Amino acid sequence: MNGRLAGRTALVTGATSNIGRAIAEAFADEGAHVVVSGRSRERGAEVVDAIRARGGRADFVAADLDGSPQASRALAAEATSALGGRIDILVNNAGIYPGATTADTDEEMFDRVYAVNVKAPFFLTAAVAPAMAEAGRGAVINLGSWIARLGIPQGSLYSSTKGALETLTRAWAAEFGPSGVRVNAISPGVVQEPAPGEVHPGEVMMNGTPAGRMGHAREIAHAAVYLAGDEAAFVHGIVLDVDGGRTTAAVIAR
Template identity: 80%
Template structure:
């Protein structure tokens, strides 16, 4: 087991599957004590059991981040208690994705997506960041998305929430950075965990990119470890693209 995050306590939201799970597992493998947060106790137990079986430290805290300040505050308090009094690293990963058109989106869905994707992490950060500063510092990592900067015909609602999180990253870096709390974001590209030999329709969205394929949750987890670790101490307000070049590079095939 590596020790890049030894002695650090981490809270990862939406950590029972996909990117959140990969981040929680990577943090634990690097020596962090991780609170795995999510709605499903069954999936949470599976993640925690796996981390512990590999020699890591993890606990599950069930929560439904519905956007209320009370839910976010309760998670911050319970996570700090489980972690022995402090959270050193917060990963705002939990989110929902309704892949619909603008005209096909009703008001209830609009409010729910903004509640989960923006309001919940806003108030969770409001609860955690000041405590981090009082304890001497910390790192907050937000999850953005490649479609926050490269428009596609569907998913306008989701992409706007991720644009909001990337904007909040810069604002929070200015607000909390002088107090020792670094705030950065990761902008994942097309990410899927595929079985060997499996072909996914999303592969088409990676044609004409340097990577030429979809990414894995582990690729995002590696970036999160970097932003959580002391080696990124001089990185503030950055949005790290981990997207196979999707938003920055066009490869012209011969």
């Protein structure tokens, strides 16, 4: 535990698996008191137990972020209470990805994805950021995606929501930054933890990149720790690409 976030409090949504879990664990390892949020109490308890076993501080708050202002406000209130009255860091990570083409997307699916991926973080930020601004400090970190800028055949709906969230990042930086609240985003590449011996279909998407492999959730978490901490005090409104070079460079195979 290095203590880069010692004394801070953090709420991480979608923190019961993959990137969200890695961020929650990394924050706790750096000294933050973390609220792990998600729909599954069983998986949430597992994450909290793992953090506490390493000497960290964590609590679980169940939330089904359906896009309603009520759900976001309820999570903000419960998390604030669990964290002793304040949230210093908010990570908007929760999201859903439907593997559907445009023609296969009906209105119900469209509304559901926008509700979870855009409306929920919008209203959660609206519930949390003003208190940060009143305190004169805070950090909001949104999770974007590389496919917001590099199109793939079955990602139109999801990528458009991540594009919206990256746009909100810049708007919120302008809105809350003058009050001491830094708002930034991370754009991960393909991040999965395949089982030993398993070939994940996402691996092909990282062919031709400088990294030449899928990312690990902990690599995204390292970026989140940086954006949450004092080392990023002069960083506002950016989208930090942590994608193995997927959106910036092409490697010619020999």
